Amino acid sequence: MARTLAMFTDVSLCIGCRACQVACKQWNQLAPEEPEWTGSYQNHSHFTDMSYRLVRFFEQGDGKGGLTWHMMSDVCKHCAQAGCLEACPTGAIYRTEFGTVNINQDICNGCRYCVAACPFGVVAFNEGTGTATKCTFCNDRIHNGLGPACAKACPTESIRFGFRDELATKARKRVEDLRKMGFKEAQLYGEDQNGALGGLNAFFLLLGKPSIYGLPESPKLPQSNVFVDSLLAIGSAVLVGLGAVVTFRNRGGQGGA
Amino acid sequence: MEPGLLKSADWPLLIDLYFFLGGVAGGAFVLATVAALVDERRFRDLMRVGYYVALLAVIPGPILLIVDLGLPGRFLHMLMVNKPSTDIGMNAITAGPFHLKLLSPMSAGAWALLIFGACAFLAALMVFLEDRGNRRFGLSRTIVGIVGSVFGLFLAAYPGVLLGATARPLFINSHWLGALFLAVGGATGAAAIALIMSILGGQNREALTRLMNFTSLALILEAALLVLFVGTVWMSGSAGIKQALGQLLAGSDSLLFWLAVIVGLVIPLALQFGGVIRKANPGLAALVSVLVLVGGFVVKYVIIAAGQRVLS
Numbered sequence: 317m318a319r320t321l322a323m324f325t326d327v328s329l330c331i332g333c334r335a336c337q338v339a340c341k342q343w344n345q346l347a348p349e350e351p352e353w354t355g356s357y358q359n360h361s362h363f364t365d366m367s368y369r370l371v372r373f374f375e376q377g378d379g380k381g382g383l384t385w386h387m388m389s390d391v392c393k394h395c396a397q398a399g400c401l402e403a404c405p406t407g408a409i410y411r412t413e414f415g416t417v418n419i420n421q422d423i424c425n426g427c428r429y430c431v432a433a434c435p436f437g438v439v440a441f442n443e444g445t446g447t448a449t450k451c452t453f454c455n456d457r458i459h460n461g462l463g464p465a466c467a468k469a470c471p472t473e474s475i476r477f478g479f480r481d482e483l484a485t486k487a488r489k490r491v492e493d494l495r496k497m498g499f500k501e502a503q504l505y506g507e508d509q510n511g512a513l514g515g516l517n518a519f520f521l522l523l524g525k526p527s528i529y530g531l532p533e534s535p536k537l538p539q540s541n542v543f544v545d546s547l548l549a550i551g552s553a554v555l556v557g558l559g560a561v562v563t564f565r566n567r568g569g570q571g572g573a
Numbered sequence: 574m575e576p577g578l579l580k581s582a583d584w585p586l587l588i589d590l591y592f593f594l595g596g597v598a599g600g601a602f603v604l605a606t607v608a609a610l611v612d613e614r615r616f617r618d619l620m621r622v623g624y625y626v627a628l629l630a631v632i633p634g635p636i637l638l639i640v641d642l643g644l645p646g647r648f649l650h651m652l653m654v655n656k657p658s659t660d661i662g663m664n665a666i667t668a669g670p671f672h673l674k675l676l677s678p679m680s681a682g683a684w685a686l687l688i689f690g691a692c693a694f695l696a697a698l699m700v701f702l703e704d705r706g707n708r709r710f711g712l713s714r715t716i717v718g719i720v721g722s723v724f725g726l727f728l729a730a731y732p733g734v735l736l737g738a739t740a741r742p743l744f745i746n747s748h749w750l751g752a753l754f755l756a757v758g759g760a761t762g763a764a765a766i767a768l769i770m771s772i773l774g775g776q777n778r779e780a781l782t783r784l785m786n787f788t789s790l791a792l793i794l795e796a797a798l799l800v801l802f803v804g805t806v807w808m809s810g811s812a813g814i815k816q817a818l819g820q821l822l823a824g825s826d827s828l829l830f831w832l833a834v835i836v837g838l839v840i841p842l843a844l845q846f847g848g849v850i851r852k853a854n855p856g857l858a859a860l861v862s863v864l865v866l867v868g869g870f871v872v873k874y875v876i877i878a879a880g881q882r883v884l885s
Binding site for chain 1: 577581582583600607608612616643647648650660663672674676679722730731733734735738740741745749750751752755759783786787791798881
């Protein structure tokens with residue numbers, strides 16, 4: 317496996333211009349969509365099959381009439397332990413040699429399990445192609461020595477692209493700097509490879525708690541349920557089987573336990 | 574967890590119908606096998622009806638699943654791909670073009686459906702040939718029965734485990750859906766056999782009584798698991814979960830949910846413990862069976878519908 321690539325999105329630098337959204341659409345040739353009124357500059361409310369990058373806008377009240385305006389360019393996290401990848405029953409979703417997660421459009425059969433299994437609501441179903449789609453980390457570009465289109469277009473370097481270990485070092489330094497500047501709540505989201513989902517290969521610098529940005533505090537790999545759920549189902553199966561044996565063996569004809 | 578972030582697979586009624594029929598098929602197959610193992614002569618009618626029900630209930634399964642796919646022509650990709658990728662997840666087992674992903678209940682379920690379908694076909698065929706007086710399939714039918722029962726139980730339970738392995742708040746926060754779906758499968762499988770036997774009539778009073786007794790046991794298990802499901806989701810806390818649960822218990826899905834509880838659990842159990850069914854009146858047994866079948870379908874449908882609704 318080649319060295320893991322990553323994207324680092326620093327919300328403290330984001331100006332909400334949405335150049336990343338436009339660049340993503342242009343490079344990936346994603347068709348225009350009906351705009352959606354969400355009450356802010358955000359469009360759309362969720363990732364769609366035609367929007368792999370999405371700048372989210374949030375207003376946070378301080379309870380005294382003051383308001384902080386947060387903006388964050390959101391994208392597929394390319395999780396080290398990815399719910400979509402584990403869910404996919406066809407093997408269409410795979411991990412590339414760069415550690416990113418991609419959907420092979422020639423294999424996907426449109427079962428939509430990955431759509432429900434993504435802890436971040438990233439994967440979208442495309443009615444036209446009948447397949448699931450999401451950010452490819454510009455798979456074609458990174459295999460030809462270029463960074464993702466969104467990172468290339470970002471005018472403030474809020475979105476940065478590079479080797480994961482190098483980006484993580486820069487990100488930790490940036491958090492320290494921001495804290496010194498008075499942003500006490502500044503924190504990294506998804507940078508810790510021992511943390512939730514084994515770390516995110518698209519990680520973020522946030523200026524407050526993840527919940528302000530609509531992100532889960534500690535996302536959980538859905539497949540971590542499978543073992544316990546299966547054991548309990550086996551327990552239930554044993555009870556049903558025993559119940560059947562007892563009912564049919566009982567000589568009285570009245571059966572039951 | 575913020576519910577507004579997540580997306581839904583929006584699986585339609587077709588899938589609920591498959592989950593229901595899979596449960597009926599698995600439950601009926603297990604009961605037919607157990608009855609035949611205990612006393613084949615006494616319960617021959619039950620075994621025959623059970624294996625036929627299992628086959629008829631499993632036949633629509635693959636069709637419903639394939640129709641629901643975005644690209645139905647690629648249904649075989651559930652089992653095999655010509656040019657597989659190298660890294661398709663943890664615990665993926667590949668052999669040539671075939672793959673099985675142990676952490677993906679949908680992948681395991683596709684294989685289980687294939688194997689159970691073969692067993693259901695063989696069991697029904699053997700019973701049919703035996704009835705025609707051709708020959709006895711003693712041991713080979715028993716083997717098919719036991720193998721089919723294992724995969725039948727799997728077929729009844731895995732949809733619940735599959736839902737539990739999604740990010741939807743109502744599903745991911747409880748461990749009991751697989752167990753619950755299996756109990757529903759047992760109850761509805763027994764009810765399907767009882768319904769057909771009570772319509773066919775004949776000298777089946779004893780088998781019918783025992784089926785109804787089993788149905789009651791399965792319903793008690795189902796009720797206990799339903800309480801555990803709702804209870805554990807509730808205990809897991811956080812706003813998104815309360816919202817999802819509210820949708821099921823008090824929101825727009827609550828009417829169907831409570832209907833399923835009353836029609837599918839309370840009334841059949843009340844009739845049974847009221848001593849009415851113990852006399853094995855075929856008419857009443859048929860009525861109770863219909864109630865259990867309807868209740869079993871609705872309880873699965875409404876849990877899936879409430880869990881899939883995107884909140885906010």
